[in-house]
Amino acid sequence: LDLDDPTTDPFDVARAAAEHLAHATGVPRHDVALVLGSGWGGAADLLGETVAEVASTDVPGFSAAAVHGHVGTIRSVRIGASGKHALVLGSRTHLYEGKGVRRVVHGMRTAAATGATTVVLTNGCGGLNPAWGPGTPVLISDHLNLTATSPVEGATFVDLTDLYSPRLRGLAREVDPSLDEGVYVQFRGPHYETPAEVRMAGRLGGDLVGMSTTLEAIAARQAGLEVLGISLVTNLAAGISEQPLSHEEVLEAGLAAGPRISALLADIIRR
Numbered sequence: 001l002d003l004d005d006p007t008t009d010p011f012d013v014a015r016a017a018a019e020h021l022a023h024a025t026g027v028p029r030h031d032v033a034l035v036l037g038s039g040w041g042g043a044a045d046l047l048g049e050t051v052a053e054v055a056s057t058d059v060p061g062f063s064a065a066a067v068h069g070h071v072g073t074i075r076s077v078r079i080g081a082s083g084k085h086a087l088v089l090g091s092r093t094h095l096y097e098g099k100g101v102r103r104v105v106h107g108m109r110t111a112a113a114t115g116a117t118t119v120v121l122t123n124g125c126g127g128l129n130p131a132w133g134p135g136t137p138v139l140i141s142d143h144l145n146l147t148a149t150s151p152v153e154g155a156t157f158v159d160l161t162d163l164y165s166p167r168l169r170g171l172a173r174e175v176d177p178s179l180d181e182g183v184y185v186q187f188r189g190p191h192y193e194t195p196a197e198v199r200m201a202g203r204l205g206g207d208l209v210g211m212s213t214t215l216e217a218i219a220a221r222q223a224g225l226e227v228l229g230i231s232l233v234t235n236l237a238a239g240i241s242e243q244p245l246s247h248e249e250v251l252e253a254g255l256a257a258g259p260r261i262s263a264l265l266a267d268i269i270r271r
């Protein structure tokens with residue numbers, strides 16, 4: 001079952017991955033999937049008890065984590081007293097890694113195959129709104145996919161209306177009414193945008209710029225998952241502020257926001 005073989009059905013690989021996870025975790029069905037982007041790492045522990053942790057490379061279709069030496073893991077977490085289980089995808093494959101779009105979205109297809117009905121996609125990104133300082137979480141209301149690619153194969157015309165669930169966004173705002181919303185723009189990366197490209201994204205109606213999420217969201221919709229997306233603004237996008245932020249400021253802002261956004265995420269998922 002080679003995901004890179006065009007004659008392989010990626011959904012067959014997702015089913016094999018789900019089968020492996022059911023056996024490896026002892027959890028026959030998962031309810032919600034979580035993708036933890038930059039700055040969101042602490043959320044899983046606040047969510048509940050980790051029932052099992054599996055090395056991603058052991059699961060069909062998942063590739064080694066991009067960060068050298070860092071073995072990506074997939075965790076099964078029991079969500080509080082609800083008896084529900086979250087599948088926490090510890091590391092994502094970015095399009096810029098050049099491993100193909102099937103691997104970018106394999107986690108979504110696998111999550112759906114485990115029985116999950118909802119996915120929460122989180123990421124770290126650049127913000128176009130000066131009011132959103134580093135460490136600000138922003139709900140994704142819609143997206144602009146500037147990657148010029150799609151995870152959907154063949155003449156499969158997937159509707160993306162309300163792709164970012166208004167219901168789940170409402171839930172999130174019940175938890176934290178101060179949450180703002182924004183349109184997320186995915187650039188291919190791995191380079192950051194020029195100030196001119198950031199201005200272009202703004203003119204196109206974008207509020208957040210990143211290098212992930214939109215392709216995963218499309219695949220999640222195709223797989224029938226309800227999607228909630230939350231961005232953590234770790235930096236003001238290029239050119240938004242005169243003095244470029246120091247990398248240290250960006251890192252410490254992300255870390256400082258950790259507890260708050262992890263608690264937010266846990267509260268939303270518990271609902």
Ligand SMILES: Nc1nc2[nH]c(I)nc2c(=O)[nH]1
Nearest residue numbers: 124125126209210211234237
């Ligand atoms: N494209 C893009 N991706 C990002 N990821 C993070 I963290 N910050 C940025 C940013 O400013 N632009």
